[in-house]
């Protein structure tokens with residue numbers, strides 16, 4: 292069985308590893324320069340910045356097993372931080388918050404080791420032909436024929452890819468709403484003298500702030516803060532320029548912490564599809580029709596853990612169908 296996976300985020304990589312462990316040939320395509328998707332790092336002149344997922348939790352035993360393998364491999368570590376609800380300064384729920392080290396993209400690179408991964412390839416068409424499902428990239432080049440395809444793009448992107456080959460899955464993807472997020476890396480001239488390393492603002496345009504250097508294995512200099520806007524603010528201002536969004540959110544940060552940090556640079560990133568607002572919550576973890584399977588955080592639950600489960604479940608379905616056994620993790 293020849294399998295293609297669209298997307299090398301956590302869901303796509305979890306699926307690929309499961310299939311590879313069952314000796315099933317799989318090719319992973321991602322339109323970005325490297326794997327990781329929303330669990331990645333942005334290259335900047337100040338080094339890699341964590342502007343997407345900030346940390347993840349591991350609540351399910353199967354996922355904890357994967358986490359412990361990653362911890363042994365040295366690609367993730369716990370972030371000993373107690374985020375504060377601000378400005379009330381109430382500690383947020385205590386839980387083990389995990390991050391990849393020394394940067395978020397390290398986990399995806401580890402998961403991608405040994406896989407057949409083609410980056411910089413945007414799939415624009417999936418069509419049924421005599422030999423199976425044919426994938427074409429955005430310049431029209433045919434990439435090959437596959438017996439099954441796992442689509443792990445965020446819901447709106449999956450919806451447009453699936454409209455032609457499987458309208459039923461496209462309709463399902465259309466019901467999963469994804470929230471946008473403006474994310475800003477604030478590079479400071481001098482460190483901030485506040486005793487908070489991370490926080491959830493309880494009002495205003497920000498919903499998350501974090502001092503990058505408080506995470507394990509991150510440089511302390513220059514001091515960088517990550518700011519995330521609320522879904523409501525991001526949605527209302529999604530078409531702002533990165534400069535305008537960065538300036539506005541940096542000002543909101545100053546007001547929140549009641550300081551006027553000397554800012555060297557602001558690097559803003561617009562996530563149009565950051566997190567699933569109403570994941571389908573499918574109990575199988577994936578949806579399928581006619582040898583096309585959809586996985587990702589929007590199918591299962593809107594977090595890293597959900598994405599991993601979803602990708603793995605989709606792959607297991609194909610492994611079972613092929614009558615094979617996988618032994619990964």
Ligand SMILES: Cc1cc2nc3c(=O)[nH]c(=O)nc-3n(C[C@H](O)[C@H](O)[C@H](O)COP(=O)(O)OP(=O)(O)OC[C@H]3O[C@@H](n4cnc5c(N)ncnc54)[C@H](O)[C@@H]3O)c2cc1C
Nearest residue numbers: 298300301302321322328329344414444587588594595598
């Ligand atoms: C700002 C932000 C903060 C977050 N905070 C947290 C958090 O604190 N904790 C947490 O658990 N989760 C958090 N998340 C959510 C978490 O990042 C996601 O749930 C998870 O990474 C989703 O993984 P995925 O594989 O389902 O999707 P993605 O990571 O989106 O992977 C999909 C991949 O598909 C690729 N792709 C899309 N279309 C195509 C195409 N046509 N052809 C080829 N490739 C394509 C994309 O490039 C991408 O790499 C956050 C996300 C964001 C953006």
